[in-house]
Amino acid sequence: MRQRTLGSGTVRIGELAFGAAAIGNLFTPVAEAEAGAAVEAAWQAGMRYFDTAPHYGLGLSERRLGAALRGRPREEYVVSTKVGRILEPLTTVDGDDLANGFAVPATHRRRWDFSADGVRRSIEESLHRLGLDRIDIVYLHDPDDHAEQALTQAYPALHRLREEGVIGAVGIGMNRADLPARFVRETDIDVVLLAGRYSLLDQGGLADLLPLAAAHGVGVVIGGVFNSGLLADPKPGATFDYAAAPAHLLARARELKAVCERHGVPLRAAALHFPFGHPAVASVLVGTRSAAEAADTAAMLRHPVPAELWAELTELGLLPPGTPTPEEVG
Template identity: 50%
Template sequence: MSPEVGPPRVGLGCAQLGNLYTAMSDETALACVETAWDAGVRYFDTAPHYGLGLSERRLGAALRGRPRDAFTVSTKVGRLLERNLHPTGRDTEGFEVPDDLVRRWDFSAAGITASVAGSQERLGLDRIDILLAHDPDLRPATHAQFLAEGAPALEALRAVGRVGAVGVGTNSAEAAYEYVTSADLDVVMIAGRFNLLDHSALDGLLDECARRGISVVNVGAFASGVLANPTPSAASHFRYELASPEVLARVSAIAGVCAAFGTTLPRVALAFAASHPAVASVTLGASRPEHVRRNVQLAASPQPPAGVWGALAEAGLLDAEVVERLRLGSPG
């Protein structure tokens, strides 16, 4: 395993640069990256999946001319981009882009090598700092192919220096645990499974990563958006869908406790997301430069008052065992 492969503490997630849900201009995409850079962010995460390569192209253009050793980029493999022989006009997987390309699941050694070459071309980079298998657990066939072919292929690319570090990105804490105990990984990106509303990554994964020296990139600190503002709105999302009335009521109650302690829901959400020692980066997406600036300022602001954690537990809004395990509110 390579030493010191973990990315910096705050990262910019670049799915929005691929026109996630809604289109943004090239100028806005550039401004998001420049704002992050000016705020001190040096870790950027992207993937071919994000806008059928648009996110990688925009990120590469924004980083062009920056000192190569001054930043860390992660991208992903598993969805190989190929020419679409039957385009309908628009992508059908959540990105506002033309469907001139199509994704093909492929975790074979040949597929991974081809994917890396495509990503390097789009990014304009001579090397990939962190290469992650993207959602191999979503299908039984890709899960099996990743374990049999994909993981050894990643390790081989690392061995010859094509990539700096290797790992997996997934929404499933259970699948991630299987991968870290079956392959020689450096990094795990876990999405939506370690935040104020979902602690499932605590059930083995994070402690195992800490034991093995595997860096964790925590994505989804705001639980798809419902934790992103001081008070949630009816339009807030949770797990990529509109939040239910039950979730909104719970989050509103959490926000009330935060306000009583002179802090805010997003600040407490970020503090929680970074609270496990295995977490090397809390990586946040943003669709506007002002959102990037706000996120970085939130992450850099003082820690929430220690008493907020006990108050949340006492109100039944945060598991008391979780508070104790993470030593939230404890000195040091």
């Protein structure tokens, strides 16, 4: 897969990334063997960038990803994790963590912490769960209500760790575009992970963040290209941003699907290709819970998408005028 260097550093990532939230039992359980098979299938398909976080399954995602990567040449893959939520063990386990989206026992509680000490503690604990001696990319994770602490305490701590070689690159990961844009302006981050705000249904990242990232040489990883399911299979009951899709978005997604079908392209393939029309985009990250999903994602990225498809989407008003689109990929 094509690779790109993030920021002014040396970390290089491939164009397709494995999102490991799902193997942390996102919404429903995933068996241990199934999680390992998903990583193996991703590896066989050429994926070498794997993203996780302490938040995902109260550490389960990090543990499973580390176990699945163990024994593979360390220089051949990139791992990113996140800081901002400290996991504190509970003395008694009472119920599950489904209120936070994960089908795991409630063995810990999450505590927001974007202090310098919190950053260092979080990274140390992630290294232990992953079984690694270094982390390639560390993202500030959802600092929506902690912007100032993330900017004045967490970021400087990550900057120092990058200078010391403990981590390779510094980023911010959110499902909104305005705060990451501020970090691009005011700090020396290498990468932004933007979830759900640059897709066939939502181009919110295009107004400010993506042009700014391109101007500053900051790489952008796009998550949520299926908008949590609607662009994977736009049927009644499909979800958009993890809630039932509004009727107007369902109708628009079905229009997108109809155009894709006229050109012999699965909607999933068009959704995966679309972000690469912008020069700031380095990679697309897809949440994967099984070997079949990993193989399908790689196949969709290889599927040709003709320029005529993008032209028709623009002509029909399904993409705003001036939206950058990829050149034909064969």
